[in-house]
Amino acid sequence: MAIILGDSDLDQLPVMQLAIEAIEEAILARSAGDLVSPPRHNVSFAEKGDLIFTIGGTLDDASIAGFRVYDTFRGPRHEQIVAVWSTETAELQGLIIGTRLGEVRTGAIGGIAIRYMSSPEARTVGIIGSGQQARTQLEAAALVRELTHVRVYSRSERRRYLFALEMEQRLGIPVEPVDTPLRAVSDADIVICATTSLTPVIEAGWLKPGVHINTVGPKTVDEHELGLDVAAAADLVATDSPEQVRAYKAPFFLHGSPSAERLVDLAAIVSGKVIARQAPDQTTLFCSAGLSGTEVLVAAHILAAFKAKAGAG
Amino acid sequence: MAIILGDSDLDQLPVMQLAIEAIEEAILARSAGDLVSPPRHNVSFAEKGDLIFTIGGTLDDASIAGFRVYDTFRGPRHEQIVAVWSTETAELQGLIIGTRLGEVRTGAIGGIAIRYMSSPEARTVGIIGSGQQARTQLEAAALVRELTHVRVYSRSERRRYLFALEMEQRLGIPVEPVDTPLRAVSDADIVICATTSLTPVIEAGWLKPGVHINTVGPKTVDEHELGLDVAAAADLVATDSPEQVRAYKAPFFLHGSPSAERLVDLAAIVSGKVIARQAPDQTTLFCSAGLSGTEVLVAAHILAAFKAKAGAG
Numbered sequence: 001m002a003i004i005l006g007d008s009d010l011d012q013l014p015v016m017q018l019a020i021e022a023i024e025e026a027i028l029a030r031s032a033g034d035l036v037s038p039p040r041h042n043v044s045f046a047e048k049g050d051l052i053f054t055i056g057g058t059l060d061d062a063s064i065a066g067f068r069v070y071d072t073f074r075g076p077r078h079e080q081i082v083a084v085w086s087t088e089t090a091e092l093q094g095l096i097i098g099t100r101l102g103e104v105r106t107g108a109i110g111g112i113a114i115r116y117m118s119s120p121e122a123r124t125v126g127i128i129g130s131g132q133q134a135r136t137q138l139e140a141a142a143l144v145r146e147l148t149h150v151r152v153y154s155r156s157e158r159r160r161y162l163f164a165l166e167m168e169q170r171l172g173i174p175v176e177p178v179d180t181p182l183r184a185v186s187d188a189d190i191v192i193c194a195t196t197s198l199t200p201v202i203e204a205g206w207l208k209p210g211v212h213i214n215t216v217g218p219k220t221v222d223e224h225e226l227g228l229d230v231a232a233a234a235d236l237v238a239t240d241s242p243e244q245v246r247a248y249k250a251p252f253f254l255h256g257s258p259s260a261e262r263l264v265d266l267a268a269i270v271s272g273k274v275i276a277r278q279a280p281d282q283t284t285l286f287c288s289a290g291l292s293g294t295e296v297l298v299a300a301h302i303l304a305a306f307k308a309k310a311g312a313g
Numbered sequence: 314m315a316i317i318l319g320d321s322d323l324d325q326l327p328v329m330q331l332a333i334e335a336i337e338e339a340i341l342a343r344s345a346g347d348l349v350s351p352p353r354h355n356v357s358f359a360e361k362g363d364l365i366f367t368i369g370g371t372l373d374d375a376s377i378a379g380f381r382v383y384d385t386f387r388g389p390r391h392e393q394i395v396a397v398w399s400t401e402t403a404e405l406q407g408l409i410i411g412t413r414l415g416e417v418r419t420g421a422i423g424g425i426a427i428r429y430m431s432s433p434e435a436r437t438v439g440i441i442g443s444g445q446q447a448r449t450q451l452e453a454a455a456l457v458r459e460l461t462h463v464r465v466y467s468r469s470e471r472r473r474y475l476f477a478l479e480m481e482q483r484l485g486i487p488v489e490p491v492d493t494p495l496r497a498v499s500d501a502d503i504v505i506c507a508t509t510s511l512t513p514v515i516e517a518g519w520l521k522p523g524v525h526i527n528t529v530g531p532k533t534v535d536e537h538e539l540g541l542d543v544a545a546a547a548d549l550v551a552t553d554s555p556e557q558v559r560a561y562k563a564p565f566f567l568h569g570s571p572s573a574e575r576l577v578d579l580a581a582i583v584s585g586k587v588i589a590r591q592a593p594d595q596t597t598l599f600c601s602a603g604l605s606g607t608e609v610l611v612a613a614h615i616l617a618a619f620k621a622k623a624g625a626g
Contacts, residue, residue, distance in 0.1 A: 002392065002410060004317055041354055043368045045378045048400035051368060053380075055356045065358045067366075067382065069396070075403025079315065083382070083394055087361035090388025092410070097315060 003094035003303055010100045013305050016139050019108035020115075022301040024270065026058070026294045027112060027240070031271035034059045037293030039247065049073035056293020063087045066296035068102070082299040094303040105298045106290055107136025109240050110192070110214045113286035115144035116269045117238065117276040118190050118212035123148040126188030128181050128201045128225075130154035130163035133216050134194040141190060142171045150175040153184035154195070182206050193217055193225050200227035207233070209281035216288045220250035226285075231259040234285035236276055238264040241289040254287075263287075316407035316616055323413045326618050329452050332421035333428075335614040337583065339371070339607045340425060340553070344584035347372045350606030352560065362386035369606020376400045379609035381415070395612040407616040418611045419603055420449025422553050423505065423527045426599035428457040429582045430551065430589040431503050431525035436461040439501030441494050441514045441538075443467035443476035446529050447507040454503060455484045463488040466497035467508070495519050506530055506538050513540035520546070522594035529601045533563035539598075544572040547598035549589055551577040554602040567600075576600075 029035040041053040049072040057065035066084040080102050084093045122145050154160045160177040168175040178184050185191045186206050194216040217225035237259050239245050245252040254260040268274040342348040354366040362385040370378035379397040393415050397406045435458050467473045473490040481488040491497050498504045499519050507529040530538035550572050552558050558565040567573040581587040589597055
C-alpha cells in the first residue's frame, strides 16, 4: 500500500528544507507553464460546511499529480489530506494526513520570497505575530539567510515570550520579545507580518531602507494587517499568485491603488525574468497568497525523503 | 490518526452486507432529498490523464461527507481513495485505499435493485460475464434472495469454469458454467449482464416471463450489452441515477426510444412511491449507473464496522 504519514512522522524529517526545495521547483514549473494549479473546488454540504479541494501537480519529466482537501465543518479538530500520484506510472505514492504540511508549505513560500527578494546581506528579522504561521515563516527565513538576531512583537506578552523561548531554542539564534511593533521592525532587514489583525500593525515610516517585508495575514480592501503606505513605499511588490489575489471574495487590499498595477509574479523573480532589487536601499514587499497546487509538490518531496530514509535505515 | 484500511482489511469484514445496507440508506436519503451527490469533478493533467473526484454525503441527523478519487494515468496499478468525515464533529473518520470498495459498491447497487425489483420468489440466476463485476453482482444477489442455482456464460470457457468453481465455493450454491448465453438465461428468474460487450449478448425472446434483469456493462446508443428489445419487453425500466445516464458523454442506449420516457428512479421504488411489479409475470430491467456519492456511505459503514470489531476484539 502507499506510504501514509502523519504529523509525528514529519517531525523525523527536515520538512522545512524539503518544502523550500519543493516550492522553488513549483515556482519554476509555474514559470515554465508546467504547473497545474486550477482554482479551488468547493463542495457544500448545506449548513454543515464545505469540503475544499486544491488539486494540482506538474507536467514536466518526473510529473506528479495530487490534491489537498480540508473541511469547514464545525468541530475542534481539522485534518487535511494530501495525496500524490506519479502520472508516469499511475502509482499512488502516498498520503500525508494532519495539519503540519499546510503550515510548512506556507512558511516555505515565505522562505522563497525572502531568498529571492531580500538583500543577501539581510541578518535581522522583525516579526509581528506569535502563532503557527509566524513560527514557520521564521523557520524558513532562518534556512535561506544567515540570521543573527530576531525581534518579535505580539499583543500578548506571554505569547511573545513563549515564542521567543521556543524559536531561540529551535533555531539557535537570539530571539528577543519586544513590547511595541515599532521596536520589532525598526532595525530589521526582513519584516514578517503573520497576524490575524484586520487593521495595519506597522507603518511605512518605521522601516529601514532596503527592508524586505512578507505579509501572510489578512489582505483584503477592508481588512489588512499592512496599510497601503507600506505598499506605496515599496520599490517592488510581488505575490505568489496574481490569479488568486484577483479571485479573493473581497477585493485584494491593493485593489484600485497604483501598487496593484505593478504587482509582480514571484515566478518572474525566481526564474530571473525580473530583478527584485536594483540597489541596496530598495524596499520589497511580498504578499503571500498560498499558491494552490503546491501542497502536492511539498508532499511529494517529503514522501520521497521518507522513502529514501526508510530504505537506508 | 484516522482509521486507514486497505483491500486486505476489507477481507476481514462482511463488506457486501455492509455495502448493501449503506446503499439502501443512500437511496432512501436520495429519496428524502438528503443525499449530496454533485456531478463528478475532473481535473486534467494534459496528456498524462485525469484525477476524477466523486464527492458526496448525507444531510440527515448522523450526516457524513467525503469523496472518492481515482486516476486515468497510464500504468498497471490504480488505487482509489475514499475518505469520510463526520460533518457533526469535523472528525476525519477514516480512509479506504485500494480497488475493492468500488467493486463492492457497484455490486451492492445491483443487490438493492434485485431486492426491490425481482420477484421475492426468484431462486435462479443466469449471469453473462465472468469478471469482477459479475462476481460482486452475484455475491449481492445471493445476499438478497435465497438462490438455489446459478448458470454462467462468458466467451472464454476457461474463465467461466474458474468463475463457477470460485463462486460455488464462496456462496455455497451450485454454479454451472454453460456454453451459450441462451442456456445461461432461459430458465433464470434473475438475469445479470456484467460484460464489456459493445453489442447485445442476449435477446428478449430468450427470457422467462417475470424475469428481472440487471445491466452493468456498456449502455450507450452505439455500444450496449443489452438491445432495445429487452427494454421494450420490460414492464418497468429503472436506474439508480436518471441524472447520470442523461449526462453520459455518448447518449444512453434508450435515448430516443419509448423506454427512455418511462425510466423510473430506483429511489422511487425503494421508498415505496412506485411498485416495481403489479403481477408475477411482469418483467423488470435495472440499468446500473453507479450512483455517485454512494462510495462515501459504503466506506462509512465499513469504517464503523471495523471500529466496532477492533473495540470488541
